[in-house]
Amino acid sequence: MTTGCHWKxxxxxxxxxxxxxxxxxxxxxxxxxxxxxxxxGDYCTTVRNAAENITFIxxxxxxxxxxxxxxxxxxxxxxxxxx
Numbered sequence: 001m002t003t004g005c006h007w008k009x010x011x012x013x014x015x016x017x018x019x020x021x022x023x024x025x026x027x028x029x030x031x032x033x034x035x036x037x038x039x040x041g042d043y044c045t046t047v048r049n050a051a052e053n054i055t056f057i058x059x060x061x062x063x064x065x066x067x068x069x070x071x072x073x074x075x076x077x078x079x080x081x082x083x
Contacts, residue, residue: 001058001068006041006082009034011075020069024056025049031063034071039083046073 012018017033019026020040024047034040043058047070054072061069 002044003042005044005057006039006079007057007059007071007076008079008081009036009038009040009071009075010077011072012036018071018075020059020061020063020071021056022064022069024070026052026054026072028070031069032061039079039081040071040076041083043068 009018012035017035019030020032020034022029022031040059045058046055048055056070057073057076059069059071060067
């Protein structure tokens with residue numbers, strides 16, 4: 001998996017979080033959530049889930065079994081900051 005990309009969470013509801021999923025699908029287990037302003041990364045890998053019409057990006061998380069979680073790209077914006 002290519003590394004070096006970082007993303008800032010921008011799509012969380014007020015006082016809420018956006019999901020980080022075990023697999024690139026909203027029907028998989030939500031392993032954790034990230035609030036607005038949180039920097040995630042550092043993978044550059046995306047997966048298009050055509051059935052859900054969503055593109056997911058891989059992110060590092062200790063909450064996932066393999067250390068890789070998946071977030072909807074619509075709630076993220078590229079950033080040069082690192083977490």
